[in-house]
Amino acid sequence: MTEQFYEAPTVEQVSELVAAKFGKAVQLKGSKPRRVYMSADKGVLFELATYIHDVLNFEQASSVCAVDYESHMTVVYHLSNYFNGMMIELTVDLANDDLTVASVAPIWGGANWHERETYELFGIVFEGHPKLERLLTPADYQFFPFRRSYKLRRSD
């Protein structure tokens, strides 16, 4: 089955196509002009990312970051389309006891260092990443400084 290639999909197209293809694994959380917010299950992330890159033509991963909500962690992807300025905000929730997620670095080369940074600061392991090593902090660091459990000296 060959899928149609969308050079500059509209907000509605993105919502409909993703909903049609992935069903319940992806929850659409709303949209604004040029923004689509969605949240995906961990299992379908790589497939979804490939779909967004290849079919919907989101050529760049603007940023990959993590947020520590204490009850769980969330990995947030911001994906940009260069033809109409659209941006997808994709969140993936991870349970605290299983901090692994598929790496999107093979799809978007730009996500490479973002994932390394997220790994070293939050301890989230990206499976399939070409080189998951510490980037900003020294190589012998033992802890993950951006987690909420890591308190700064002056923090109250």
Next chain:
Amino acid sequence: MSKMWVTMGPQHPFSHGLWTLKVQVDGEVIQDAEPVIGYLHRGWEKECENRTYPQIIPMADRLCYSASMTWSHLYCKVAEEAMEIEVPERAQYIRVIADEICRIQSHLMWLAAMGTDLGNLTIFLWALREREWFLDLNVKLCGQRLTTNFPRIGGVRNDMPYLFERDLMRVVDLFEKRLWDIIALTDDNAIFMSRMQGVGHVTRKEAANLGLTGPSMRGCGVNFDVRRDDPYMVYDELDWEVAVCDDGDSYGRYKVRIEEMFQSCEIIRQAVAKMPDGPTRVKAPRNVPEGTHVARLEDPRGESLMYLVSDGTDRPYRLKVRSPIFVNVSASKRLVQGGRMADVPAIMGTIDMCLGETDR
């Protein structure tokens, strides 16, 4: 001669800051490269979690010394989005003008660095001479040269001072003439051209995939500018062009930056002509309602993005900064591979390194 690894940095004239580029050379030809950063990592994002919203603005200035205006603007923008306040129109125009002043002076700083990278100190000093005017404008507008601390959540710090428009117009007019003098040293110079053309070639698809943004990306033929395609402030009301060049080499990236300086002058001119009267600042609430917000903006060096998670208190729960250089420098292996040792400054110079925002 067998292959050897040469470590360029962290104290190296080409690196413009503290970072290392390890290159494997076979004679003069580069086989492999690996950038190493992190010497300046100070946990900026973590520090913000312990500061109130207004206190972060001067900190955002310190992300990059030569793009301080756009960084603090971006922070204010994401905070405004979170607080759901709209900036008064006059403040929007002032912000646009301030951003473009910042863009010109940042590009001039880049041009200066590019000159020394290629061994010509004259370009450096001439570009810095013109940059001084824009820094003087910064002094006049907000009282500081580099760390401006000018945008505020809900507007700008102060209105334009007396006779600022006049000075601005004079500087812009004179600068456009003087820039051609520098171009005579670069474009009209066969040696400069031979150093820049054909080195660090990246195709459009690769550039988009590697996450190059800003002039580096537009020099490779990606026709995208956040100012036009995801407009903020009043950029969509002004008539200007996005500089795009299909060359994909160092010279293409150079051309895009030069054109952007001219376009910035035009934006400033139009913004001053169109500027309405009115208030410049809205009182911002202290606490921010819960939610996640994202804002992006065209930094002089690329697309900068901030992701804010607020939890209803007066301090951000998490503030993520997407620095354009952080991603651009990750592509340096692809850029310098196959080039020569002498091409490294010519290629990495067009990335316009700034380590403050890379390591954060």
Next chain:
Amino acid sequence: MAMKYLDKYPKNNSRHLWVLKSFYTTFKQIIKTTRHRPVTIMYPYEKEWIPDYYRGRPGLVFDKCVGCGICERICPTTCIEMVEVDDAKAGKVVRPQVNVGRCMMCGYCAEYCPTKAMITTPEYELAAYTREGLIFDPYQLAYEGHNEEMQVHMHEHLLSDLQKGITDNPVNASLVDRPALDDAKCIGCSRCAKECPVGAVEMIVVGENDKGKPIKRPKFDEAKCIACEKCVMICPKDALALKEVL
């Protein structure tokens, strides 16, 4: 709007002159600078013009300061500390002391100062021999010949005002934000009245309790209050909160 450089550049024939145009340009510059003075200035001997509102080190107008501590709280680098000084005129008072070594000259202290006692001075040469020399006590902070220009004003507009179409009523937090009392929590300890730096809180008797003791409640003088939040922070029962006006 056309490209100014990218369109013009392909028609630029001077680049076929190899390097001659560059040589001509630099030679012009030599001739020019031999005639006029170079643009660089000889820094320690001559200095660049800077406006009065240049953001150098913070300054203090001692008599205007009420010691409210807003500057201490807004300072992003926590370089301001409120210290007690024995003043000849005012007696024991609390005034800010600035560690200029940590100061990043953001000008927030002057901007948020409700009485405009903090100013930004155009002084930027701050080298000292010791770190202690960089800690400016309230008297050192004074700046000779300070003027109106050195004050930083916060011309904020209320969003509600703008929606109503009022655009000429600049306010700031110290003018509109006022503490509000949660009557049920108040125990009438009158700490807020003691703490208030401007004497805007007055304890008034509102009734008697079961034992015949008077019940006191704070009353705020809206005109005097500067919204410094000192009463809010000192309150042991969290009965006070700052009510923001937007």
Next chain:
Amino acid sequence: MAPISNWVTFANPMDNPLYQFGAVYNLPYDVGYKIWQLLGGLIAWLLDVLVPGNGVSLWLVGNAVSNALALVLMIIVVFAVCFIVNLTMIWIERKVLGRLMDRRATRIGPLGYLQCLGDGLKTFLKEHIVPDKADTKGYMWAVSIIIGSSVLVAGMIPLSYRFFLADYGSGLLIIFGLFSIAPFMILVAGWSQNNKYALLGGMRAAAQMISYEVPMLVVFASVALMAGSFNINEIVGYQNDNVWFIVPQIIGFVVFMIAATAEAERIPFDLPEAEAELVEGWQTEYGGMKWGLIMLSDYFRGYVACALGAIMFLGGWTLPFVDDSFLPEIVFLLKVILLFFIMVWTRGTLCRIRTDQILNIGWKILLPLAVLNLFVVVVLKVGGLV
């Protein structure tokens, strides 16, 4: 026995039977001779006062001692002149570059002239450091030879027909030979420092040296062919009699100036010390006064390059249509400074070029041009036009 006061008579040095330079008057020798007559005469007089009628006094002012010490003093005089000329050239470079870049350049002393002395004093006070794992012998010898050969070749340049150290028949060749020792030693210096930047810089120096000395030698050959001699005096005399070689050999002049710029390692050809990518190239590990002397020797080499250009193409110390007895040294130095100004101007205008480009220019452009120049000379010579 003449009275002692008669010893200081400023006798003509050419009357000394041991005079070295034949029938040619030598100005620095004369100066040295007169200085020794003052100095030695004073010592002899003092000795004579203390011990009247002693032989040492007579020996001190005798022909043999006078000649020997006059030669020593002459070398000192020549070096001092070279040194002062170099300081002036450094000052000119910094001043012109400053004006070109819209800044003030040197500030110390009258018109900033003494800045170089200040810088020299500063580098002199630095510690002497040898890298731990460097090859110490190579490290020290290479830099000594670079500095020594540069100073020697600068001293070999005659300032006029009467201001020279030695008047060789093959003077031009000897100067060229000494001039091209340094790039070879740069390779040794780069290798011995145990530093990768220095090694790459040394390699570049070797590549550059080979590609630039060939066209330069061809130009030398065509100049010598046209003048019919390698003797500097004769080359200059031939130009004075006929025409400055810059007119028939304009191609050769351009080729020579480019090659000489490369030989003196100045921008745009300062690849061995390309500071953007190689930190300081082959000089990376040299610090303190070693570095200061390397910098000084760079200017000595720049001076030699310009002086060779002035000798070979601009008629040396002669002026056309003007009586050439008018201070020939000054005329010569003015020509040198004119050429040096062009070098400085180039430095302020151009970028550094790349390694492969420098080889391309050397082999593919300059060498054919130099051969073309030689061809032109041969045609002129065969046609009897010159």
